[in-house]
Amino acid sequence: MKNYEEVVGIDVSKKTIDAYCYQAQAHREFINDIVGYKSLLKWVLKTTKGVDVFYCFENTGYYSLKLALYLSSQSIVYVEESPLKIKRSSGVVKEKTDRLDAELIARYAWLYREELEPSTVKSTSHLELGRLLALRDQLVRNNAGLKGTLKELKVLLSSPSTDVGCLSLKRSIDYQKKQIKSIEERIKDILTEDASMCKNYELLISLKGIGLVVACQLIYHTGNFTRFANWRAFSSYCGTAPFEHRSGTSIHRRKQCHYLGDRKMKSLLSMASVSAIQHDSELRLYYNRKLAEGKDKMLAINNVRNKLIARAFAVVKRGTPYVVLQQYAA
Structure with missing residues (x-):
């Protein structure tokens, strides 16, 4: 990242993105969608007058993923950095605005430009694996909560087998178990479709103590x-x-x-x-x-x-x- 003459820091939120050109000291807000990304590139090109530019923004999950996918599709160099690293490099900051955040991100990227490495978008199978693991984890937590509620109801009621609440909870628990099993089957399909991930998965489960979930999380x-x-x-x-x-x-x-x-x-x-x-x-x-x-x-x-x-x-x-x-x- 040594040969770039300008950096654009981007603060990503749900509906908007704030961009700040560090050397030009220019700021502008855009919509967080494809139309906004196209406007961003036009504005940067006009503001920086065609010099070599790279982009930097925080990893904010799905919101920043859309931006990363678009920049990658346009073969534009970008760095997706940990929010904690940027925050700790900023010193004592008492104010909090989207523009200031974009400016701090641009400052971080410019100061550490010689150490930063360009980011790349993960493969489709890798992204889907992460989404399914997160969804499975959420369903497991929800199911544990329902089981706890059912256990408490059984203690309070004289006839838990006929109570409407208990029957409803049992049906919900059984349904979520089926959903968890369905997600696990889809996870196995993803591993099977990717030769490299499938090979590493088979190697990992040869270790005692490592099963499907731990192996997939490691991958x-x-x-x-x-x-x-x-x-x-x-x-x-x-x-x-x-x-x-x-x-x-x-x-x-x-x-x-x-x-x-x-x-x-x-x-x-x-x-x-x-x-x-x-x-x-x-x-x-x-x-x-x-x-x-x-x-x-x-x-x-x-x-x-x-x-x-x-x-x-x-x-x-x-x-x-x-x-x-x-x-x-x-």
Whole structure:
């Protein structure tokens, strides 16, 4: 990104986008649709007088995805950055407006232009996989809430089998179970249609503790294992990597995981670790050894989480399923 002479920072909201040209110090608001994107490009071309320009905006989910898809279709260079990175680089900001946000995004992109890498749109199968995983997660949470409500009603009522409320809840629970199963079948179809994702999925489920959901989440969050250079980088992303915390001679704490991380992925890895400890003899011995060393349970489970991440990256890099070495030991 070194050869660009101008950057356009874009603050994306549901209905509008605010664009700010950093060098020209010009601002304008557009509608967040195809017509607005075309007007944006015309305005930038007129304002910057044809110099090399790249665009930068925050990743805001579906709202920014529409813009990313359009810029990608026009072969325009853009950077989709984490909102947290931009916020922390802005210093103390007391005011909050869409124009100011666009200006701060443009400032960030210009200052860090030599370090930024152009973004690319994920494949259609990858995007659909992410949407289905999110929908499945929402249905599972809703179903858990309905089950809790049904359990409470059964305690309060003398005849729960004939109560209209209980019957309605049971039908809703059964229906959502069918929907969850249907989504899981569609997820399997997506994996089957993509050879690379299908191969990595088969490799991942060869690990004890990793099933359909965890394997698919790993594929989605790692960009099918292309987004992170190694397992340690992904561990840091999940919030399971320990970091040092010391200063001078007075502050010297033990290594701890940073609070910033993908909580959903961390939670799934925790459940996968508990399952792996129960069904994988090697990880069970490893976990018990950590406890014998005096580590508390959560720290030992975090060690198992990192073991699972390391194994996942290893089987994908090697291209062969995981083999339990103990069964071949003399």
